Amino acid sequence: MLAAVLQVRENSLQVLLWRRGREPDAGRWSLPGGSLGTSEDVETSIRRQLAEKVDVRKLAHVEQLAVFSAPHRVPGPRVIATAFLGLVPAGLDPEVPDDTDWHQVDALPETAFDHEAIVLRARTRLRSKLSYTNLGFALAPPAFTISALRELYSAALGYRVSATNLQRVLSRRGLLEPTGETLPPGPSGGRPAALFGFAEHGMQVTDPFAVLRPPNADRIPL
Amino acid sequence: MLAAVLQVRENSLQVLLWRRGREPDAGRWSLPGGSLGTSEDVETSIRRQLAEKVDVRKLAHVEQLAVFSAPHRVPGPRVIATAFLGLVPAGLDPEVPDDTDWHQVDALPETAFDHEAIVLRARTRLRSKLSYTNLGFALAPPAFTISALRELYSAALGYRVSATNLQRVLSRRGLLEPTGETLPPGPSGGRPAALFGFAEHGMQVTDPFAVLRPPNADRIPL
DNA sequence: CCTAGTTTTCGCCTTCCGGTTGAAAACTGA
DNA sequence: TCAGTTTTCAACCGGAAGGCGAAAACTAGG
Numbered sequence: 001m002l003a004a005v006l007q008v009r010e011n012s013l014q015v016l017l018w019r020r021g022r023e024p025d026a027g028r029w030s031l032p033g034g035s036l037g038t039s040e041d042v043e044t045s046i047r048r049q050l051a052e053k054v055d056v057r058k059l060a061h062v063e064q065l066a067v068f069s070a071p072h073r074v075p076g077p078r079v080i081a082t083a084f085l086g087l088v089p090a091g092l093d094p095e096v097p098d099d100t101d102w103h104q105v106d107a108l109p110e111t112a113f114d115h116e117a118i119v120l121r122a123r124t125r126l127r128s129k130l131s132y133t134n135l136g137f138a139l140a141p142p143a144f145t146i147s148a149l150r151e152l153y154s155a156a157l158g159y160r161v162s163a164t165n166l167q168r169v170l171s172r173r174g175l176l177e178p179t180g181e182t183l184p185p186g187p188s189g190g191r192p193a194a195l196f197g198f199a200e201h202g203m204q205v206t207d208p209f210a211v212l213r214p215p216n217a218d219r220i221p222l
Numbered sequence: 223m224l225a226a227v228l229q230v231r232e233n234s235l236q237v238l239l240w241r242r243g244r245e246p247d248a249g250r251w252s253l254p255g256g257s258l259g260t261s262e263d264v265e266t267s268i269r270r271q272l273a274e275k276v277d278v279r280k281l282a283h284v285e286q287l288a289v290f291s292a293p294h295r296v297p298g299p300r301v302i303a304t305a306f307l308g309l310v311p312a313g314l315d316p317e318v319p320d321d322t323d324w325h326q327v328d329a330l331p332e333t334a335f336d337h338e339a340i341v342l343r344a345r346t347r348l349r350s351k352l353s354y355t356n357l358g359f360a361l362a363p364p365a366f367t368i369s370a371l372r373e374l375y376s377a378a379l380g381y382r383v384s385a386t387n388l389q390r391v392l393s394r395r396g397l398l399e400p401t402g403e404t405l406p407p408g409p410s411g412g413r414p415a416a417l418f419g420f421a422e423h424g425m426q427v428t429d430p431f432a433v434l435r436p437p438n439a440d441r442i443p444l
Numbered sequence: 445c446c447t448a449g450t451t452t453t454c455g456c457c458t459t460c461c462g463g464t465t466g467a468a469a470a471c472t473g474a
Numbered sequence: 475t476c477a478g479t480t481t482t483c484a485a486c487c488g489g490a491a492g493g494c495g496a497a498a499a500c501t502a503g504g
Binding site (some may be wrong): 143146147163164167185186188189190191192193194 | 449450451452453454
């Protein structure tokens with residue numbers, strides 16, 4: 001029962017880690033989590049665990065990632081971890097305990113147990129889903145400029161995307177809607193940027209956009 | 223620790239189920255599985271469990287599906303199930319025990335516990351991945367005609383796909399290679415069909431084919 | 445007020461991919 | 475040889491994505 005909570009902060013993809021106080025692996029950084037209660041399911045449980053580290057109302061998305069179960073992934077008695085991916089929209093800065101901090105996924109500190117592998121798996125999942133679903137809404141604040149969104153996607157994906165294209169693709173899918181407001185330009189000038197938000201109906205993950213669609217846009221039964 | 227093992231048989235997507243002999247839910251059909259041993263990980267374990275029902279060498283693909291953990295998903299003490307998706311290529315007919323049989327996913331019998339939901343989740347996963355990855359190889363026999371492949375995809379997806387298009391899409395991705403052989407036509411005549419196979423390097427699941435690609439086909443670092 | 449510089453926005457063009465159609469190819473059976 | 479069947483393939487179309495550059499809307503400095 002662990003979660004890799006990811007957020008884009010300062011233009012890089014970061015993960016929430018806490019520093020272990022006791023052995024084993026004292027001083028190393030590990031993912032927040034805890035054990036499953038007897039009367040809760042894993043989704044409920046991970047949100048309860050996360051509440052100790054971060055304001056769960058700021059989590060825009062939580063999903064199961066994978067079960068990690070190598071027999072000696074932690075010393076001592078066997079522990080099975082159900083790992084989750086959590087996403088916090090950029091711009092928020094939830095309070096975290098003293099032993100807890102954000103770290104760049106690209107420059108992880110010494111991590112405990114197999115937690116580095118879990119973080120990397122989470123990053124892979126995020127990158128895939130950013131491409132073929134509308135998951136981007138969980139990384140973005142309520143209102144943003146296209147440039148800001150482009151920085152978000154670039155940081156999460158690890159390569160620069162085109163702002164023009166990003167806007168077009170998301171718009172065509174009906175996910176982006178203008179708020180009507182604009183942001184005043186910075187000290188170096190420039191045209192004021194329009195603000196956008198993700199459409200309400202886009203606020204949960206939808207099916208991927210399928211290749212090999214049914215013919216004639218209808219699902220012809222067999 | 224459960225698996226939904228899917229195969230396309232007789233032009234429909236089917237799942238391997240066994241009939242429970244004892245209470246609770248005696249007489250109902252349930253997914254193969256068992257409990258995790260102390261010195262194995264979940265992947266190893268599910269393959270061991272499945273070996274009791276089906277020749278595991280015939281499984282072309284096994285992947286984690288999700289953890290099912292509702293507190294009362296089974297009567298009595300709490301049981302957490304890590305569910306897997308398994309795929310058997312069409313054409314094979316592995317021996318199964320007497321209490322075990324294939325059932326159409328579209329016409330499931332009375333199932334035990336929450337197993338119907340697990341099967342449906344497995345079908346959803348398969349359908350998604352067929353569209354945006356190369357997972358098709360795990361449903362297809364070593365050699366097949368385009369028509370046969372089209373029937374496979376149609377059965378799995380639940381709607382008819384175009385043979386022309388299927389061939390082009392898979393070819394363009396470099397997944398399909400001709401064997402050079404042809405199959406003699408049936409009793410009603412027709413041009414002999416060429417046989418194809420999935421390319422070797424396509425025999426494991428690759429990344430999805432991403433929208434929002436990096437510019438210039440290179441991954442330009444940040 | 446005008447001009448140079450900056451940033452965003454938008455239209456246009458090109459390429460590529462998937463969907464569709466129809467004709468050609470290669471067989472069977474009469 | 476001809477009609478019927480099935481597979482294969484070329485060609486076309488529309489739509490989606492990538493790329494480019496001009497226009498828009500600002501700041502700062504003369």
